[in-house]
Amino acid sequence: MTTTIPRIVVLGAGYAGIMTTKRLLQQFAPEEVEITLVNKHNYHYQTTWLHEVAAGTIDVNRSRIMISDVINTRRVNFVQDIVKKINTDNKQVELENSTLDYDYLVIGLGFEKATFGIPGMEHAFTIQTVDKSRMIRDHIEYQFSRYKTEENPSDDMLTIIVGGAGFTGIEFAGELAERVPLLCKKYDIPRHRVKIINIEAAPTILPGFDLDLIEYAKESLTRRGVDIRTSTMIKEVKKDAIIVGDDKEEIKAGTFVWTGGVQANRIVGEAGFELTKGRVNVDPMLRAPGYDDVFILGDCAWVTNKETGKPYPATAQIAIQEADVCAHNIRTLIFGGTLQEFVYDNKGTVASLGGSEAMGSIFEGHKIYGMQAKIMKHVIDDRYLFMVGGPAFVLKKGKFRPF
Amino acid sequence: MTTTIPRIVVLGAGYAGIMTTKRLLQQFAPEEVEITLVNKHNYHYQTTWLHEVAAGTIDVNRSRIMISDVINTRRVNFVQDIVKKINTDNKQVELENSTLDYDYLVIGLGFEKATFGIPGMEHAFTIQTVDKSRMIRDHIEYQFSRYKTEENPSDDMLTIIVGGAGFTGIEFAGELAERVPLLCKKYDIPRHRVKIINIEAAPTILPGFDLDLIEYAKESLTRRGVDIRTSTMIKEVKKDAIIVGDDKEEIKAGTFVWTGGVQANRIVGEAGFELTKGRVNVDPMLRAPGYDDVFILGDCAWVTNKETGKPYPATAQIAIQEADVCAHNIRTLIFGGTLQEFVYDNKGTVASLGGSEAMGSIFEGHKIYGMQAKIMKHVIDDRYLFMVGGPAFVLKKGKFRPF
Numbered sequence: 001m002t003t004t005i006p007r008i009v010v011l012g013a014g015y016a017g018i019m020t021t022k023r024l025l026q027q028f029a030p031e032e033v034e035i036t037l038v039n040k041h042n043y044h045y046q047t048t049w050l051h052e053v054a055a056g057t058i059d060v061n062r063s064r065i066m067i068s069d070v071i072n073t074r075r076v077n078f079v080q081d082i083v084k085k086i087n088t089d090n091k092q093v094e095l096e097n098s099t100l101d102y103d104y105l106v107i108g109l110g111f112e113k114a115t116f117g118i119p120g121m122e123h124a125f126t127i128q129t130v131d132k133s134r135m136i137r138d139h140i141e142y143q144f145s146r147y148k149t150e151e152n153p154s155d156d157m158l159t160i161i162v163g164g165a166g167f168t169g170i171e172f173a174g175e176l177a178e179r180v181p182l183l184c185k186k187y188d189i190p191r192h193r194v195k196i197i198n199i200e201a202a203p204t205i206l207p208g209f210d211l212d213l214i215e216y217a218k219e220s221l222t223r224r225g226v227d228i229r230t231s232t233m234i235k236e237v238k239k240d241a242i243i244v245g246d247d248k249e250e251i252k253a254g255t256f257v258w259t260g261g262v263q264a265n266r267i268v269g270e271a272g273f274e275l276t277k278g279r280v281n282v283d284p285m286l287r288a289p290g291y292d293d294v295f296i297l298g299d300c301a302w303v304t305n306k307e308t309g310k311p312y313p314a315t316a317q318i319a320i321q322e323a324d325v326c327a328h329n330i331r332t333l334i335f336g337g338t339l340q341e342f343v344y345d346n347k348g349t350v351a352s353l354g355g356s357e358a359m360g361s362i363f364e365g366h367k368i369y370g371m372q373a374k375i376m377k378h379v380i381d382d383r384y385l386f387m388v389g390g391p392a393f394v395l396k397k398g399k400f401r402p403f
Numbered sequence: 404m405t406t407t408i409p410r411i412v413v414l415g416a417g418y419a420g421i422m423t424t425k426r427l428l429q430q431f432a433p434e435e436v437e438i439t440l441v442n443k444h445n446y447h448y449q450t451t452w453l454h455e456v457a458a459g460t461i462d463v464n465r466s467r468i469m470i471s472d473v474i475n476t477r478r479v480n481f482v483q484d485i486v487k488k489i490n491t492d493n494k495q496v497e498l499e500n501s502t503l504d505y506d507y508l509v510i511g512l513g514f515e516k517a518t519f520g521i522p523g524m525e526h527a528f529t530i531q532t533v534d535k536s537r538m539i540r541d542h543i544e545y546q547f548s549r550y551k552t553e554e555n556p557s558d559d560m561l562t563i564i565v566g567g568a569g570f571t572g573i574e575f576a577g578e579l580a581e582r583v584p585l586l587c588k589k590y591d592i593p594r595h596r597v598k599i600i601n602i603e604a605a606p607t608i609l610p611g612f613d614l615d616l617i618e619y620a621k622e623s624l625t626r627r628g629v630d631i632r633t634s635t636m637i638k639e640v641k642k643d644a645i646i647v648g649d650d651k652e653e654i655k656a657g658t659f660v661w662t663g664g665v666q667a668n669r670i671v672g673e674a675g676f677e678l679t680k681g682r683v684n685v686d687p688m689l690r691a692p693g694y695d696d697v698f699i700l701g702d703c704a705w706v707t708n709k710e711t712g713k714p715y716p717a718t719a720q721i722a723i724q725e726a727d728v729c730a731h732n733i734r735t736l737i738f739g740g741t742l743q744e745f746v747y748d749n750k751g752t753v754a755s756l757g758g759s760e761a762m763g764s765i766f767e768g769h770k771i772y773g774m775q776a777k778i779m780k781h782v783i784d785d786r787y788l789f790m791v792g793g794p795a796f797v798l799k800k801g802k803f804r805p806f
Contacts, residue, residue, distance in 0.1 A: 131551040139548070145534075149534050186463075
């Protein structure tokens with residue numbers, strides 16, 4: 001007779017999945033549990049850097065981290081495969097090439113674009129994966145190249161529209177403001193022919209941010225040639241244009257990138273978990289409602305801030321903090337004790353605006369701008385690299401180089 | 404009363420135009436003639452390097468030389484403009500923005516693609532200008548990027564067809580053989596999914612080359628994954644495929660590059676000069692038939708080899724040698740003496756096959772291969788750079804670095 005040890009399966013090696021796996025390794029001795037990590041690729045990527053990949057300001061490989069470099073694969077069973085279906089009835093996960101049984105399941109499968117029913121959204125690019133972000137960079141360059149070789153090119157080919165002025169939209173627009181002048185030089189195209197338009201349905205950019213920070217970002221982007229249009233609803237997306245507003249104004253563009261909304265990976269809804277605005281409204285212990293053994297983290301989860309009653313934004317910082325609670329709670333479920341509730345410890349938020357521009361708030365509302373904010377942003381990025389890979393990793397992949 | 408000095412107008416700053424301008428500066432004192440050079444861009448480019456730009460193995464700027472860096476613009480009136488029409492009746496050249504009068508005209512306006520009536524040739528890319536060559540590089544990368552982001556991508560997107568296995572076709576296929584493995588690595592695509600197909604209507608590649616050299620090139624390219632198909636006629640070009648042979652086989656491909664034929668810039672035919680297979684059959688002094696004052700050089704000219712009765716191929720080496728004769732003959736027409744006939748001095752021909760591979764013949768048929776040929780190729784390239792810009796230029800732009 002064989003005794004079986006609890007099988008923990010982690011789906012997805014994003015911020016939530018990779019940090020949960022690392023915390024589980026710390027929580028358990030090798031013989032106590034069997035840990036399996038499933039991911040489509042053999043690499044983890046820094047989603048928070050993908051807007052830079054998409055703009056072409058950093059190379060793809062800067063944003064990639066090999067999983068075997070940061071996870072002890074002698075203790076973790078790493079399976080490179082695609083999740084097809086989660087079956088909670090018999091506690092199984094179907095992959096493209098095999099099936100896994102679990103006792104505890106951690107779902108960190110990330111987001112896909114929320115289209116809000118806008119027709120034609122299949123024409124939109126999204127800053128979602130390494131491949132899709134690189135596609136944006138390549139597409140923009142392709143438009144510049146076509147512009148230089150077509151018989152009677154239209155300037156519209158060079159127009160780049162960013163849909164959504166939330167965190168990602170603003171960060172991406174900021175990178176474009178830096179990148180476009182370089183592309184203009186590379187392709188011998190006058191800068192004034194290229195338009196960067198950022199469209200937002202809300203009356204302000206960066207909803208939820210402090211007004212001072214919003215003003216700073218707006219001024220910085222506008223000064224560097226980003227045309228920001230708030231209170232503007234996108235009604236339809238076409239192959240080479242978008243339609244906005246009640247009077248259905250058509251804005252032609254060679255590139256349209258949608259950053260306006262995310263929702264949980266479709267696998268989550270297909271598994272039967274109830275969705276709130278496209279995500280799973282987890283309990284304070286981060287479990288799917290009605291399930292003791294299924295944790296849902298990161299962009300798949302809707303976590304309510306008890307003080308405000310509003311959900312937390314889906315950020316890397318939150319995903320990483322969720323991983324701590326999730327690993328602790330799995331240990332508690334196996335060995336007993338008290339389950340932890342998730343409480344967000346806001347260490348500050350800094351938005352990069354391209355080049356040496358950034359802004360944000362740290363330490364309970366202390367606001368920072370410009371180079372100071374940029375350095376803090378690098379510190380935050382490097383802190384994560386340190387957590388995930390130790391000091392050598394910060395030197396290898398980090399952005400802030402102390403020497 | 405003003406005395407006028409002869410006005411020499413050189414159209415095009417390719418190999419023929421730029422070297423003719425340099426030779427004219429040597430032949431004449433500043434007060435003897437007025438020299439005007441007209442070119443679409445403010446740069447000259449190394450047409451012989453464009454296949455490398457197209458494959459992505461060298462950067463665009465390596466192939467570009469600023470005209471003001473190599474031509475004394477205090478002595479030469481440089482006009483950056485586009486030639487619209489040559490009017491030999493009143494000895495005028497119409498540019499987009501002005502009109503020039505000439506006493507002696509030198510036409511070095513280069514080639515455009517000869518399509519031989521193949522339908523759909525507008526879908527073909529050509530290795531023709533800096534912009535068009537970069538378009539090929541960008542297009543190929545775009546196909547790789549799309550392949551990684553489309554729902555159900557077809558491997559056909561990754562197929563690259565090179566039409567024509569003459570000098571340019573073979574050199575380009577060789578560069579692709581080097582470039583594709585790097586692209587596969589960059590985009591995480593297995594090499595075997597990418598096809599490079601070189602199609603030639605003649606029964607052999609490199610028609611006119613020595614059989615040993617042909618065999619060497621064929622083996623080198625085939626070994627590195629180029630599928631060479633000779634005796635194969637292209638019947639039609641579609642947006643995503645070509646049709647070949649009498650049984651109309653369809654070969655799907657994401658990229659089709661035509662290197663199979665060139666003819667004179669259309670301006671030449673429109674000016675009324677009689678064309679032989681798309682080029683002007685100039686007299687031995689390199690003048691257009693029936694004109695004492697119009698010289699036609701480089702890819703626009705059909706120059707017959709008196710010994711064989713066949714035309715010389717349109718190469719950089721011939722264009723450069725023609726420039727000497729042209730400049731001498733203009734001086735003779737102005738100051739008297741005997742006009743020179745053009746005689747080709749074959750200094751050897753070396754074809755680069757990508758990476759460290761090359762082959763060719765030098766010194767009356769002495770054959771060289773591999774690294775030796777590659778070095779010789781660099782020596783040839785650098786010799787031109789030396790002629791056009793002096794020793795500093797060889798260090799700045801040259802390929803063969805002695806230290």
